Amino acid sequence: xxxxxxxxxxxxxxxxxxxxxxxxxxxxxxxxxxxxxxxxxxxxxxxxxxxxxxxxxxxxxxxxxxxxxxxxxxxxxxxxxxxxxxxxxxxxxxxxxxxxxxxxxxxxxxxxxxxxxxxxxxxxxxxxxxxxxxxxxxxxxxxxxxxxxxxxxxxxxxxxxxxxxxxxxxxx
Numbered sequence: 393x394x395x396x397x398x399x400x401x402x403x404x405x406x407x408x409x410x411x412x413x414x415x416x417x418x419x420x421x422x423x424x425x426x427x428x429x430x431x432x433x434x435x436x437x438x439x440x441x442x443x444x445x446x447x448x449x450x451x452x453x454x455x456x457x458x459x460x461x462x463x464x465x466x467x468x469x470x471x472x473x474x475x476x477x478x479x480x481x482x483x484x485x486x487x488x489x490x491x492x493x494x495x496x497x498x499x500x501x502x503x504x505x506x507x508x509x510x511x512x513x514x515x516x517x518x519x520x521x522x523x524x525x526x527x528x529x530x531x532x533x534x535x536x537x538x539x540x541x542x543x544x545x546x547x548x549x550x551x552x553x554x555x556x557x558x559x560x561x562x563x564x
Contacts (some may be wrong), residue, residue, distance in 0.1 A: 399516045403508065409545035410504055416549055420556070425493055429555035430562065434478075434485055441548045442496035443488030446480065449503035452540040456510060459527045460494055504541075511537055512555075 396402040417425060417438055428437050435441045455465035466472075472480040489495060511519065518524055519534035528536060 396534070396542055397520070399511065399514070399519050399534075402511055402515065402534060402537060402542070406508070406511075406541035406545070407543045409549065413545050413549045416552060418474050424556070425449045427559065429542070429551075430558045433551065433555065434481055436485075438552060439491065439493040439494075439496045440488065441552060442493070443491065444484055445498040445544055445548055446496065446503045447484040447487065448540050448544060449500075449507050452536055453503070453506055453510060455527065456533075459525060465527050494502065507537065507541060511541075517518070 394401070395406050425438055429435070435444055451469055455467065458465040467475055468474060471479055484510065491499075514533065519537070520532050522528075522532045524532060525533055
């Protein structure tokens with residue numbers, strides 16, 4: 393999947409990958425949607441994957457809101473560094489572990505729409521000029537949004553598809 397290079401691609405590839413992810417999940421029976429993945433992944437099922445995506449949407453929205461309020465965003469999150477992202481991801485997995493898939497689906501759809509609205513409110517220059525915002529460091533706001541949207545949806549699609557395939561292979 394190509395990496396978005398402009399606002400139009402950021403919106404369209406994000407939407408395409410998000411829709412593709414939901415189409416994959418919807419192609420499974422409800423029983424398969426709830427089934428655990430084979431051992432070896434942090435995210436143990438589709439609900440966990442949706443929780444992961446949702447929380448990273450919230451982080452991205454929070455970074456932007458903090459910067460807009462004149463605060464320095466905690467990247468990637470308060471109490472974590474980019475080196476401790478695996479610990480943050482474990483926290484995220486545990487945070488949503490008791491939610492239902494239906495609840496996580498609603499939360500993910502809602503946060504997805506909020507991130508799309510955030511993208512939509514910015515110009516091409518604001519999104520893709522490196523160092524345009526001080527808080528993005530040497531990169532661009534668009535790079536953060538690509539990571540939280542199109543790239544992340546592609547990762548989720550591949551993880552879910554691979555897990556289904558592995559599960560099918562072990563039960564055959």
